[in-house]
Amino acid sequence: MPLIILTGYPCSGLTHRAHQLSTLLSSIQDSLTDTTTSKGRYKFHIVESHDASHPRIVYDTARSEKEARAVVYGRVKRALGKDTFVIVDGMNYIKGWRYQLWCESKAATTTCCVVHVGTPIDQCTANNEARIRKRERKEKGTEKEEQQEANKDSETAETEASPTTDDDEEPYPRELLENLIFRYEEPTTHSRWDKPLFTVPWSDPTPPAEDIWTALTGTPIPKEQSTTDNTTPLTTTTPTPQTASTTTPSLTSKRTSGRAALPRPKIIPHQATIQPTTTDPSALHAFEKRTSEVISALRTFSLENPSASAAIANSSAGITIPVPGATTSVFIPAEALASTPTDELAGAGGILALPRLQRLRRQWVGMNRAYLGQGHARGQKGLEVEQAADAFVRFLNAEFEGVEG
Template sequence: MPLIILTGYPCSGLSYRAQQLASLLDATQQKLLASTSATDDAPQRQPQPRYKIHIVPTHDASHPRSVYDNARSEKEARAVAFARVKRALSRDTIVILDGMNYIKGVRYQLWCEAKAVATTCCVVHVGTPIDKCVAINNARLRRDQQQQQQPESQTQSSPEAQSEVNDSGEDLGLAAPDNEQPYPPELLDNLIYRYEEPSTHNRWDKPLFTVLWSDAAPPVEEIFSAITGIPIETSPPATSLASLPADQRTAAPTDTSTVAGSVATTAAGGSGRFSRAKIKPHQATVQAATTDPTALYGFEKRTTAIINAIRAFTQENPSAEAALAKAKAQSPSTPPAGITIPVPESSTPVFVPSHVALSATTDDLAGVGGVLAWPRLQRLRRQWIGLNRAYVGQNHGHGSGGLSVDQVGDAFVRFLNAELAGENRA
């Protein structure tokens, strides 16, 4: 389910590079699976592709290039493309987003979505010069004008005539046939001016691969290794597009002759399946766990049971001196360090140090000003629940800061012991 984000100027050959990249990635994994099955001791069988290649287009009949004329239609078109990417991301699919993606905030949103589903993401920058983009757009405008002026029967030209030239007569090297729609000249200049180039200084633009206009093919081996985590030997540098004959420059993008001939992998197993890169989801993209609807009730029930047990102890032992004397009688060999009160829902008892119990304004444990007065215990209980309400019944993200209902008793008793001992007092 890796995500490949294409970006570049309008009319820079993004759709061509998307089709070319999909074809080369498919050929690369086919050779990888073939080499893996050839080294297997198991019976030979036809290897199955590990990843499906899916191209998500940004433009279609419902969202033409005129959506960039105003902000509202452009925002709707971006939302549709983002929804398509979100639906296409699956366990065994390489998603290629074909579009300008000229806003860095859009690329950041896509990067967050990839992190949310724990998959890899890379950016492929189609680095076509501005003058070349303008020349391609002008050639497409002339093509549309000729098709409107000529009858339909005369618009059917031979493949040899599909190669467009600019005003100076230079062959643009477009793939035949070029059926892409042009931009209005004013809109083209506006989009080029608004383009935000990707940078390796941004974490959402890494890894970044740049494909120049003169490059015959993108670095498919490096891209495949980056999104899958499988090391592949890099093929020799591809022949420059400018040095190729015109008939080869206008060839269909399904030409896979530039795919590396030698493929090295550390994959094992006879099923032809190999490991994928491990991605840790970003904390900002992790959906919080669902809260147990009965968790808060469990908090209230367990803390109330502890408070009631302390109140029952104070009714049986109203005097602090009497409670300390009782504790000394139970352990005559050692002087009493304090009052120990066993409570339910907790393996740790409530402990009141002797100096705290004797320093109260009254000897009555539950009386006004006593160390175990009922209003004070209720205030401490409400305070503790308020502090832990955000962590009720769930683990906060992927950390261990959550508090389950079974841990309420011990946690509340630790809080009470710290308060009664004076450790949390300012």
């Protein structure tokens, strides 16, 4: 389930580091859980950015690069399942693209980290040139030239430390390589989607797999279970046979005490990555129906009582209009009636004119569209259909009370 995003210059050994991480993390898991069952264990999946359908020349045009990136995004989204380490093999040189993958990990409630393969530009260029020469040898197919180039490669390998051995990757065109290096956006710890950030220099034989495991799973690795610490202190004295027999079971008990189910870190996604809950498709129609019933009741009252002065004769405070489906009534204060330019309730400029009521109805429905069956914030209960009439009446009362001449 954790996501590891590799990033670096082209021809910096990203594929080699991806397979290294998969092997090292798998060995760490084996040392922590002494069990033969697959229950509670992580699986490891490497998502490659290039294949036969999407070669490295896709970076020549923006359209082909966008299509290839969409394929990678779909693979990552499908692979982000339960109990799976997903390693994204590729340059991932755009910070917006890394942010998109980070958001996807948050939506899947899993952890994420960035591993920067820090290979110098000169070394990346040399690696690409070696791939070009190797491809040219395969195209020519002459054994003599293969032997000469092999001797040259063996001489240069003695002076340069290379973590890769059999490099059969496809080379980049020279101009494209320079362009990609120029366009590279280096990760930084100031960006939350680039944290935690691990840098692997070209000279390091292995990446910091133990630190990556601890950061992604939240499980610290005991010193006795470290797969890289094989040295003993010089000050340690040789134990006697009796002492050795007493200390050996303690080490064995620590190794065999690993649980079958590894702990999973709890990730709370933020509001930007929370998927909205599905609502009843007829909820909006029900809201429209309830508000239309309120408007129809007001329209019927204005037709039966066209004069505002006659309607207010029974009460000097204002007009009270009961509406169906609501526990409260619509109340129009006397001050609001006096501020209208006409005495007709439903006439042009009247307080109950049909265009005005329809405008207020559309305004209320638009304001509450996001609250249909859910809350705008996480965990907040939304507006139910049964509450629509009362809520709309309160909105109308507030509008009528605030009418100014």
